[in-house]
Amino acid sequence: MSESGSPALASTAVAITAEDVRAAAARLEGVAHRTPVIESRRLNDQVGGRVLLKCENLQRTGSFKFRGGFNAVASLDQDQRSAGVVAFSSGNHAQGVALGAQLHGVDATIVMPTDAPTNKLAATRGYGATVITYDRYTESREAIGAELSEREGRTLIKPYDHPPVMAGQGTVALELLEDHPDVDTLVVCLGGGGLLSGCATIASAMQPGLAIYGVEPEAGDDHRRSRQAGERVTIDVPVTIADGQQTTAPGELTWPITDPLVTEFTAVTDAEIIDTMRFLFETCKIVAEPSGASALAAVLAGHVPTHDRVLGVTISGGNVDPSRFAALMTDGVPT
Numbered sequence: 001m002s003e004s005g006s007p008a009l010a011s012t013a014v015a016i017t018a019e020d021v022r023a024a025a026a027r028l029e030g031v032a033h034r035t036p037v038i039e040s041r042r043l044n045d046q047v048g049g050r051v052l053l054k055c056e057n058l059q060r061t062g063s064f065k066f067r068g069g070f071n072a073v074a075s076l077d078q079d080q081r082s083a084g085v086v087a088f089s090s091g092n093h094a095q096g097v098a099l100g101a102q103l104h105g106v107d108a109t110i111v112m113p114t115d116a117p118t119n120k121l122a123a124t125r126g127y128g129a130t131v132i133t134y135d136r137y138t139e140s141r142e143a144i145g146a147e148l149s150e151r152e153g154r155t156l157i158k159p160y161d162h163p164p165v166m167a168g169q170g171t172v173a174l175e176l177l178e179d180h181p182d183v184d185t186l187v188v189c190l191g192g193g194g195l196l197s198g199c200a201t202i203a204s205a206m207q208p209g210l211a212i213y214g215v216e217p218e219a220g221d222d223h224r225r226s227r228q229a230g231e232r233v234t235i236d237v238p239v240t241i242a243d244g245q246q247t248t249a250p251g252e253l254t255w256p257i258t259d260p261l262v263t264e265f266t267a268v269t270d271a272e273i274i275d276t277m278r279f280l281f282e283t284c285k286i287v288a289e290p291s292g293a294s295a296l297a298a299v300l301a302g303h304v305p306t307h308d309r310v311l312g313v314t315i316s317g318g319n320v321d322p323s324r325f326a327a328l329m330t331d332g333v334p335t
Contacts, residue, residue, distance in 0.1 A: 015163045015253040018205035021170035021198055024071040028168065031103070032067055033059050034175055037312075040284050047299055049306040052183065054176045057288055057318025061095040061123070063244075064172050064195055064316050065159075069096025071168030072157045073104050081106045086154040088112070088141035090243045091120025092291075092317050093159035098127035109154065111144050117243065119321045136246070137237060160194030161251040170198025176312045177206050183312040187304055189295040190214040190223060190265070191245040193254030195316065200261040211263045211305075215298040217242045218267040223250050223258070227265050241270045241328065244291030244317065266304065268297040270333045276300055278329055280315070289320035290328070 037052050044050050056064035073085060084107035087097040094110040101108035108129040112121060113136035125131055134144055149156040157165065172195065177183060186203050188196045196214045203210050216223055220238030226249075234249040250258065273290050276297035280286040288296075295314045298304050304311070327334075 014256060016167045016170070016198065016201055016257070018202050020163065020167040021174055021202040024067070024164070024167040025171045025174055027071055027074045028067055028171055031070060032171070035059050037176060037179055038284060038286075042283055047306040049309040049311055051296075051299060051306070051311045051313055052176070052180055053284070053286070053296065054172060054312060054314050055286065056172060056314060056316050057286060057292055061092070061099050062317055062319040063092040063096070063292065064169055064314070065092040065096035066099060067096070067171050068162075068165035068168035068194060068198075069093060069098075069157070070100035070103065072097065072162060072164040073100040073106055075164040076106070076155060080155045083153040083155065084108065085157050086111070086145055086148045086152070087157045087159065088145045089159050090246065091116050091124070092244055092319060094124040094129070094131075095120065095127060095319070097157050098124045098129035102128045109148060111141050111148070113141070117319070117321050117324065120319055123319070160192030160197070161253045162194075163253065166194050166198045166201075166254065168198070169195040170202045172314060173199035173203045173312070174206075177203060180310070180312065181207070182310050183207075183210070185211040185213070185304070185309045185311045187213045187215060187295045187299055187311055187313045189245065189291055189314055189316045190216040191291070192247045192251045193223070193258050194251065195314070196262065197251070197254040197257040200258055204261050212261060213298065213304050214258060214262050214265045215295045215303075216265065216267050217245050217273070217294065218269045220245055220247060221265070221267040222248060223265040224267055226250050226255065227259065240290075241334065242273060242290040242294055244289065245294065266298050268294050268301060268303065272297040272301045274328050274332055277325070281329070286315060287318045287320065287325065288315050289317050292317035
């Protein structure tokens with residue numbers, strides 16, 4: 001919580017509780033969409049279990065990130081709102097914070113990589129935010145965000161290491177388990193761990209013993225490596241089509257939650273993600289961005305046990321440019 005002026009939490013502290021997730025749900029009620037859960041007989045037959053897809057691609061701003069962004073801005077006091085906010089993001093968190101700020105009348109500056117998808121850059125500006133770009137391979141978005149926060153007095157809303165963001169993202173699992181209490185396996189896409197930490201927090205409270213899987217790109221398997229090493233490890237910026245999952249280390253606040261609660265961290269290839277995007281489009285009529293399809297990719301590729309299970313799977317976002325979507329569907333993994 002140091003980004004909002006409070007003392008930093010120790011690496012072993014638990015940043016959020018189930019009550020924080022429930023409080024976030026109360027703030028989001030009537031503002032965020034209660035996204036649908038869909039089921040495909042073909043998908044169930046293919047994996048030998050029941051798969052329930054939580055469609056956050058149909059959330060406001062096109063991804064689950066609106067939940068955390070709105071909750072973070074809603075949690076600010078009046079002085080913090082008057083000073084404005086700053087965030088850094090490859091696109092979806094940018095849009096979530098930008099819209100959350102707009103709905104509260106708060107000025108927002110968003111730091112985004114120069115290679116962020118053009119539709120995400122345009123949408124963030126469309127929500128009224130000022131966008132500052134940087135080179136993700138040579139510059140530090142954390143340093144830029146921290147400097148802006150200190151110089152302009154803005155509250156820094158990090159994409160995952162921010163308790164109100166984590167709690168807001170956890171409302172995805174809260175809704176899913178309220179609607180489908182028979183879910184026994186939760187499969188969640190994974191970048192820095194904001195969504196997974198929030199979902200694991202509320203899911204373990206609602207259904208102790210629930211199996212939880214975190215899915216990241218094979219090129220960016222920092223969580224899987226951290227589990228193997230017994231501590232957080234840092235990797236180079238991963239080269240993957242899943243731009244929303246190009247993180248280099250588990251979050252300082254998310255890791256103490258996900259490590260003990262997550263059954264397994266698993267990884268998927270870009271080819272498996274593309275196959276899943278195609279499956280969702282052809283079979284379920286769902287458009288998912290690469291990061292949004294990664295959790296289901298682990299299910300379809302056999303990286304998660306499915307036989308006779310009831311799986312809740314996140315489709316975390318659908319913000320993919322039409323031309324890029326078409327290229328991935330026709331040309332496969334970029335070379």
